[in-house]
Amino acid sequence: MNPFLYSIVLIVHILGFVVFLKGFFPSKVVLSGYSEFRDAPQSPFTGSNGEPQQFNKFVLMVVDAMRADFLYSETHSHMSFVHQLISEGSAIPYTAFSNPPTVTLPRLKGITTGGTPSFLDAILNVADDKDSSQGLSSQDSWVRQFRYKSEGKTLNFYGDDTWLKLFPKKEFFSETDGTNSFFVSDFTEVDNNVTRHLDSELSQSPSTWDGLILHYLGLDHIGHKGGPTSSHMESKQKEMDSIVERIYNYVSVDKEKSEDTLFIVMGDHGMNEIGNHGGSTEGETSAGLLFISPKFQKIKSSKKLKAPLPNSENYSYFNKINQIDLVPTLAALLNFPIPKNNLGVMIKELLSLWDKVDERNGLLMENCYQFKSLVDAKYGIDLDQEIEDSADNELQNIKLKWDTLKNDTIGKNISTYYDFLYEAQGVLAASATNYNYSDITTGFILLGTSCLIVVALFIKYFVGSISIYYLIGFLSFSLAYASHFFGSSFIEEEHQIWWFFMIMSTLLLMAYSKFRSTPYFLVVLVCVRIIRTFSNTGQKFKTPYTLASYLISEPSTLWVLVILTYFILGLSAFGQGCFINCFAYPNYTTLRDRHVNDFGPIFTFIGVFVTASLSLSFKLVQSFIDGNKIPKWITWLLEWNCESFGVSDIDSIDKKQLQAIVIQLSKLFSYSLLSLFCVKLIVGKLRGITNAMYTDLNNLIVIFLVHQTRIELIPIFIVFSVIRFAMAKIILHLEKNILDELILIISVFSLCLQNVTFFSMGNTNSLATVDLSNAYNGVESYDVFIVGILTFISNFAGPIYWSLATMGWLLETKILSFEYNSNSVDFVHVKKISKQIYSVKALIYLTFYAVASVFLVGSCINLRFHLFIWTVFSPKLLFFASWTLLLNCIVDTIVIGTILLVT
C-alpha cells in the first residue's frame, strides 16, 4: 500500500470532518454594545411621574439542578418554607423552561443575557476555564446593566466559579468566593463554602451590597451521584429551604427593606431520571423559578396558589415560562435597560405590580423595541419602513404584527404586545441554528471522496490476498455499524451494538483458530463479560448494581484491587520486556563482585515501583479529597504522604493544602514516568537492546492510563491484562499463513473491544458523562492544551489501551504471551512485515471510520431539523470526532507509528 496515498486520504478525511463541524456548529452572531433606554434617560419602568422603581436590591439564589418538582411537588419536595411562601402569596412560582443544552455554562449565559446558547457553549462548559472568548464582559447582560447603572452598584458573588469565568471579578464583583464544581462527590463542602459568607452578608442592615448572587452546587452533585431519589436529597432540600428562610427573613425584617429587595430562587436546569443533565428531556428542561417578596401579596392572581401540588408526570407545575424571560423581567423590576441580545419576554403576572395600564404598555413596548432592533439586525431592514414583498414569510408575519402594534393606538390590548413578542421570539430563537450550508456541503463532499477512495484502496489491496468472504464480511460490518447512525435510540444505546459485534467477533476468531485455544477463548469471554458489568452503560437504564458502585461501597476491596492493579502493571513493566537487560552491566569479567552485576534489576525495580507508588499515593490523596472513604489500614500511607509535604494533622487539613499536595504528586509521577520512558528508549537504542522495546514502552504508558482513570475503575485494568495475555496466547497459536486475514480479524476484534471498554468505563454518547475528575491532574494553572489531552486520555483510557495492545499482539506476540522460548519469530523483528502490519491495520481502521463518518454526517444533514439533533446527534458528532481524529489519527497512526519508528 502506498503510504503517500494513504496520508492524502487521511488528510482529506480529517479536513472534511473539520470543515463539516465548522459549518454545523457555527458560532453565533451577537450584537455588540450595551443597550440603553429607548427614550434615554427616561425609563419606562419607573412610571412617568417619577414613581420609585419596583426594587432596588436583589438576591439571586441559584440552586444547581433544582428541578421544578423539588420545589413544588408533594412527594419530591421537602421545602416546607417555600410552600408556605407560595401559599401566602409572597412567592410567585414558575416552571421555567431551560433551553438545551442543559449544562451550567450555557444556561448561565442564557439566564444573564437572555439569548439562546449555541451548542458550542456546551462543549466550552467542559473545555474552557480561563478562555477569555467566553467571558461576557463585552456582551450585554443584566449583570452588567445592573452593575453599571448610573449610581454604580455593588455585586457580591459566592458559589460555582462558572460565574467568575463569565463575569470576571475585577469588572463585576466586589466580594467573591468561587467554588470549583468538578469535585462531584462532595455534597456538603461546596455548599458550606457559600453559606458561610451569609453570616457577614446578612448581618449588616442596611446591607453593604446591592446585589447578591449565590450558586449552590450540592444538589446537582447529589443528583449526579445518586439520582433524584437519592437518600441525601431530602436533607439537602431542607438545607436549601432553611437558607431560603434565612434570606427571606433578612430581606423582610422591616417593611421598608422588604419592599426594596427582590429575592429569586431558581435552578439553572433540571435533571433526568438518573440525575444527569445536558440533554432535552422534560426533567432536564424543567427548572424551578421563584420570585419572592412580600410585595407580591398585592398581586391578585398569586393569592390563589397553593403548594405543594400533587406530583406531575411531566414536571409541569404552576405557570410555565421560559427561563430567559427572567432577563427583561429583572430589567423592569430593577429598572435598567433590557440587555441587547435578550430573547425573553416579560412575565405577564408580574406586570400587575405597575398600577396603570399606560405604564404596563410602556414597559412592554420597551421589550418590543428591543426585539425590533434584533429583527432589524437579523434581516438588515427597518421594521418601520415598508418591506419588499419578496421577503420571506416569517418576516412578513412579524411586520404585520409590528404594524398592528404601532397603529393600534387606542385601547391597546396586552395581547397585541405579546403577539408580536412571541412571533419575533420564535423567529429570532431559530436563528441560533443557522447552518453554514457551504461548509456542510464541502465537508460532506470531502468525506465522501475520501471514503470512496479508501474503500477502493481497501478492495484493491485485499482482493486476492484474502478470502472474499472476509472482505465482504468486513465491509458489511462497517456498513451495519454505520447505518445505526440513523436511529437516535441506537446512538443512545450504542454499547448494545458493540456488545453484539464483540461476541460475534470473538466467536469468529474462535472459528478462525479452529477451536485450538478454547480455554483461552473462555477466559476472554468471561473477562469481557466482567468488563460489561463494570458500569452503567447507555442512557436509558441505570442500575445501582454495577461492579464499580459495589467497589465504591466497599473501600477495602477496592483498595486491595487497586494496589493489586498497580502491582501487576508494575510487575509487567518490570519483568515482561527487556527493561532489566537494558540497564544490566555488560558481562565484563573484570567486575568480580556479582552484586554489581545486578544493577539492571535494581534500577528497573526502583524506577518502576517508585513511579507506580507515586501514582498510587496520588490516587489515595485524590480519593480522600473527593470525600471517598479510605479504609483504615491504608490511612498510614495517606498520612505519610501528607507528612512528607509538611502537613502533620490530616483531619484538620485545609482543602487547598491537599490540592497542592495532589498537584505535586501528580507532577512527580508524570516526570518520573516520562524520564523512565526516555531513559529506556535512549539506553535501549544506544546499546542496541531493542528487543521487546514496544512492550516496555506500552507497559509504561499503561501506568499513565491507570493514573488518568477514576479510582473505582482502576481494577478493570487487571481484566485488561488477562485479556491481553489470553489473546496473545491465542494469536501465537493461530496459523499465520495469510497475514492480511489475521490483521483484519484482529483489527475488528480490537475495534469491538475498544468500544465495549469505552462504554463499560462509564462513557456514553452524551456530554453528561464526560469525566473531568482527572482532567486537572497535576495542573496548576489552566492550560487548554494539557487539560484537553488529560480529558481525552481519562475518557479514552480503555480504547487507548487496546490500540497499544493490538499492535503488541501482532508484533510482539511472544513477549505478550510470556512464551519467550517459542520457536516462532516475533514480527517486530522483520521490518518488512511489521511495516505491512502497521499500514494494513491503518488502512482497515481508516476504511471503517471513513464509511462511518459519511453515514453519520449524512444522517446529521438529513435530520438537521430533528428534535434530537442537539441532544443526540451533535454530541455523537463530537464523540465520533474524538474517535476518528484523536484516537485513530493521533494515537493509532501518529503516536504508535512514532513509537514503532523509534524502537
Added chain:
Amino acid sequence: MPTKAKKSVSFQASTTDELKEETNAESQVEIPFNSSALLVPFHLPVILGFIFNGLLENPRTLLIQGIPTLVAAQFGYGILITKRFKSSNTNSKKKSKSSNNNNKNNNNTPILLVGSILISILLSIPLFIVIILFGAPLYGLLTETFLLSVHLSLILFYPILVSYKLDFAQFLQSFTPGSGDQIYQQLYKNQLIFASIGGVVGAWFGVLPIPLDWDRDWQQWPITILVGGYIGSLLGSILSLPFSE
C-alpha cells in the same frame, strides 16, 4: 452456531449410555428420519400465541406458564418425529438386528421422549451460562434468563435428541465425514438441526429491538429473544424442506 449445539450435547454423553441401543458406529452418514412438511414445528407459533395471550406486564409468569404447554406440545411433536423415523434403516442395517431394532424403537418411545425432555431441561443449565456469558443481565433478571434458557433448550435440543434417539455418536457423525461441503449439506438437509440453527440465529437477532426507544412491553428482557428463537426455529424448519430428500 453449531458450536453451542455440539458442546451442550456432549454434556449428556454419559447419560445416553444407559439408554442408547447397541446400533451405532455406522460409517455411513444418514439422517435418521424423513423430512416432511409434517415435521415443521407449527405448534411453536401457536404456543407463542398462547403465551402472549396474557398480559405482558410480568414476563416471568408468562414464561413459567408457557413451559408446561411447551413440554406437552414438544412431547406430541416427539411422537411425530418417531413416526417419521426411517423404517428402521432397512437397507443398511444388519439384518439380524433389524427386527430387534424395530421392537426397541417401539418399546422405547415413551422413555425416549421423557428422557429427551429431562435432558433438554438439564441442558438448559449450560445454555443459561452461555447466555449469561453472551451478555444477559446479571442483576434482577436471572430468573427470566433461566426460564428463557429452559424454553430455548426445549426448542433447540429436544427435537435433535429425539431424532438421534439420544445417540451422541451418531449425532457426531453428521459433522465428521469427508469434505467440508458435506457437513454443510448435512446441516441444511437435516430439517431438525436446521430448525435448531434457525432458532439460535433467531434468538441471536432477537436482541436487536431491545435498545429501541419505542418503550413497548414486549421489548422487555427476554421476550424478543424468546420470540426470535420460536420464529427462527419455525423458519429454519421450513427453509430446510426444499433441500431435504
